[in-house]
Amino acid sequence: xxxxxxxxxxxxSVALNGWNLLYCLMGVLLGTLIGVxxxxxxxxxxxxxxxxxxxxxxxxxxxxLAGIYYGAQYGGSTTAIxxxxxxxxxxxxxxxxxxxxxxxxxxxxxxGIAAIGSFFAGCVATVIIALFAPPLAEVALKFGPAxxxxxMVLGLIAATVLAHGSLIKAIAMVLLGxxxxxxxxxxxxxxxxxxxxxxxxTDGIGFVSVAxxxxxxxxxxxxxxxxxxxxxxxxxxxxxxxxxxxxxxxWASILRGTALGSALGILPGGGALLASFAAYTLEKKLxxxxxxxxxGAIQGVAAPESAxxxxxxxxxxxxxxxxxxxxxxxxxxxxxxxxxGIAPGPQVMTERPQLFWGMIASMWVGNLMLVVLxxxxxxxxxxxxxxPYRWLYPSILLxxxxxxxxxxxxxxxxxxxxxxxxxGYIFVKLECEPAPxxxxxxxxxxxxxxxxxxxxxxxxxxxVFFQRPISLSMLLVAALLLAIVLAPAVRKKxxxxxxxx
Amino acid sequence: xRVTNGKDFWAGLMFIAFGLGFMVVARDYSxxxxxxxxxxxxxxxxxxxxxxxxxxxxxxxxxxxIPHPVAVFPFRVWLLLGGLILGVVAYYSQGLRSSxxxxxxxxxxLAGLAIGLMFAAFGQRSLWVILFSVVIFGxxxxxxxxxxxxxxIIFVSAWGGHEFKVKExxxxxxxxxxxxxxxxxxxxxxxxxxxxxxLE
Numbered sequence: 001x002x003x004x005x006x007x008x009x010x011x012x013s014v015a016l017n018g019w020n021l022l023y024c025l026m027g028v029l030l031g032t033l034i035g036v037x038x039x040x041x042x043x044x045x046x047x048x049x050x051x052x053x054x055x056x057x058x059x060x061x062x063x064x065l066a067g068i069y070y071g072a073q074y075g076g077s078t079t080a081i082x083x084x085x086x087x088x089x090x091x092x093x094x095x096x097x098x099x100x101x102x103x104x105x106x107x108x109x110x111x112g113i114a115a116i117g118s119f120f121a122g123c124v125a126t127v128i129i130a131l132f133a134p135p136l137a138e139v140a141l142k143f144g145p146a147x148x149x150x151x152m153v154l155g156l157i158a159a160t161v162l163a164h165g166s167l168i169k170a171i172a173m174v175l176l177g178x179x180x181x182x183x184x185x186x187x188x189x190x191x192x193x194x195x196x197x198x199x200x201x202t203d204g205i206g207f208v209s210v211a212x213x214x215x216x217x218x219x220x221x222x223x224x225x226x227x228x229x230x231x232x233x234x235x236x237x238x239x240x241x242x243x244x245x246x247x248x249x250x251w252a253s254i255l256r257g258t259a260l261g262s263a264l265g266i267l268p269g270g271g272a273l274l275a276s277f278a279a280y281t282l283e284k285k286l287x288x289x290x291x292x293x294x295x296g297a298i299q300g301v302a303a304p305e306s307a308x309x310x311x312x313x314x315x316x317x318x319x320x321x322x323x324x325x326x327x328x329x330x331x332x333x334x335x336x337x338x339x340x341g342i343a344p345g346p347q348v349m350t351e352r353p354q355l356f357w358g359m360i361a362s363m364w365v366g367n368l369m370l371v372v373l374x375x376x377x378x379x380x381x382x383x384x385x386x387x388p389y390r391w392l393y394p395s396i397l398l399x400x401x402x403x404x405x406x407x408x409x410x411x412x413x414x415x416x417x418x419x420x421x422x423x424g425y426i427f428v429k430l431e432c433e434p435a436p437x438x439x440x441x442x443x444x445x446x447x448x449x450x451x452x453x454x455x456x457x458x459x460x461x462x463x464v465f466f467q468r469p470i471s472l473s474m475l476l477v478a479a480l481l482l483a484i485v486l487a488p489a490v491r492k493k494x495x496x497x498x499x500x501x
Numbered sequence: 502x503r504v505t506n507g508k509d510f511w512a513g514l515m516f517i518a519f520g521l522g523f524m525v526v527a528r529d530y531s532x533x534x535x536x537x538x539x540x541x542x543x544x545x546x547x548x549x550x551x552x553x554x555x556x557x558x559x560x561x562x563x564x565x566x567i568p569h570p571v572a573v574f575p576f577r578v579w580l581l582l583g584g585l586i587l588g589v590v591a592y593y594s595q596g597l598r599s600s601x602x603x604x605x606x607x608x609x610x611l612a613g614l615a616i617g618l619m620f621a622a623f624g625q626r627s628l629w630v631i632l633f634s635v636v637i638f639g640x641x642x643x644x645x646x647x648x649x650x651x652x653x654i655i656f657v658s659a660w661g662g663h664e665f666k667v668k669e670x671x672x673x674x675x676x677x678x679x680x681x682x683x684x685x686x687x688x689x690x691x692x693x694x695x696x697x698x699x700l701e
Binding site: 193 | 526536537543554558559632643654655662663668669681
């Protein structure tokens with residue numbers, strides 16, 4: 001307990017340092033600013049804003065990125081409630097009841113309860129991270145290459161199982177991501193793989209280019225193909241504070257959402273998306289008000305919003321302790337860490353306690369900022385929703401282009417990003433979920449490295465992965481996950497769950 | 502045999518192409534053994550798995566019960582093939598680059614044309630006009646400076662959308678040009694020239 005207090009104390013001293021506080025604030029504001037734009041979710045937002053953070057020191061950069069993430073998530077809920085367009089998949093379920101509340105003139109309380117629920121969930125999740133991260137990191141320090149390889153297999157399988165849409169396409173996307181991650185100079189032999197004589201490719205495909213192209217540009221192009229048609233409830237947003245009755249109705253939902261979200265966020269492949277879907281379904285079963293779900297029940301907003309924020313935060317646990325991203329947002333975080341020269345993994349906590357604990361403390365600070373600053377500013381965000389898309393997208397394109405150019409001052413990177421824009425567009429049209437691709441892209445080189453080391457140590461014996469107990473159990477869990485999803489009954493249920501929402 | 506699911510049909514083909522492509526290119530590198538894996542080992546295994554999964558998805562397209570038209574998005578096969586052929590030509594004519602400035606420019610144009618054709622092979626007009634505007638911005642930023650290249654990306658990308666009103670776009674351009682000079686060059690201190698390189 002003492003250690004926890006000293007650690008969190010160190011964290012808050014870092015997070016409350018003037019500059020970091022400012023970067024956290026900037027992150028939250030920028031994140032909300034971009035996240036509130038319809039059709040642009042947290043992954044696209046973070047991808048677009050990544051280059052902004054590269055000039056900062058690692059701690060401030062990660063604090064700002066985490067702020068961007070919460071801001072974008074909150075912005076996404078705002079558009080879900082007011083415009084019925086989920087900015088991201090994890091606020092899909094918020095649309096169901098949030099938009100109905102807005103139509104009944106209760107947009108204010110819906111936004112309010114979303115923010116308050118998120119803040120409560122954020123507080124709980126921060127404590128959970130501080131409690132569980134250190135012991136887990138200690139276990140992870142004992143991992144050898146075989147364990148790491150199996151862990152990555154498990155992480156990737158879990159991510160595909162939880163992605164929506166076709167399982168086999170998701171696995172194919174993981175493989176494609178792994179392959180794209182291998183482009184560039186091979187560390188062991190010095191051979192420039194798949195670079196086709198292009199000198200820029202010998203350093204590998206730019207991570208920012210893949211993320212920004214596949215998530216950012218592809219979304220802009222997709223949005224342009226659909227004509228603008230929406231009904232926005234901008235005028236009627238008044239009295240943001242939910243009434244006493246609203247609190248009475250929803251406190252239990254907030255608690256349940258937080259608990260479920262925190263638990264699901266830790267799982268590899270989990271995070272905000274799964275958390276919000278599961279919380280909504282659970283609430284629909286348990287709540288006394290279930291008859292009103294889909295017709296503007298405040299519980300239908302409170303539970304998934306608390307759950308997705310809790311899940312968003314606890315998904316930092318596998319990232320910070322194992323160095324394994326559990327979802328695309330965490331993949332972007334790892335990418336940012338690597339660009340800053342930090343090797344993600346259990347050693348981050350011991351070698352860079354300031355970064356580790358500072359980031360955890362800043363999560364709480366960021367959540368507080370969201371409630372204190374964003375709620376009063378809601379009027380401004382709503383104004384942004386009324387700006388026509390034909391003005392927004394050239395501006396977004398310009399900032400993206402400047403951002404990606406500035407990473408290495410290279411026009412090639414800009415071109416590469418455009419190429420991944422086309423690729424991302426094709427993925428969307430063919431119903432290939434891009435999230436597994438970015439996970440594979442990040443893990444490609446790490447996986448190859450650990451596979452090589454494990455095989456070298458075992459003298460070429462493939463059974464090494466089954467002989468070591470931790471490695472074996474992780475592979476078994478991965479196989480079990482696949483088997484469960486492929487079982488016909490579950491498969492049907494899974495499709496229903498994603499279709500329903 | 503009739504394709505019932507057009508999305509699976511194309512996705513399968515795409516994965517097969519990527520898988521085989523990586524395997525073929527990896528043949529230039531040494532395979533090594535399981536103990537000491539060469540640079541070709543992991544990509545070959547992954548490429549093979551990807552091609553197999555692609556084949557499964559491809560065959561599923563014929564038996565799937567989910568109906569999707571074969572034409573899932575605007576797709577111009579001749580432009581794609583043309584782009585690929587030009588790309589191969591560009592790959593094998595890399596010697597041009599070391600033969601002086603005219604050769605270098607010719608090779609750049611060739612590679613640029615190849616990529617441009619591949620952009621234009623997919624999607625509606627908005628797709629390639631917008632991505633094209635981004636690419637010109639990247640390559641013109643240094644010679645033309647931030648202000649003029651901002652003009653290029655704003656006007657070209659706005660022209661690619663549904664409505665294009667010169668007056669509106671001009672105002673947008675002025676605002677964004679002033680903002681990006683102040684924010685990125687003066688504020689963040691990014692090393693970019695504001696005006697064309699010849700003038701500075």
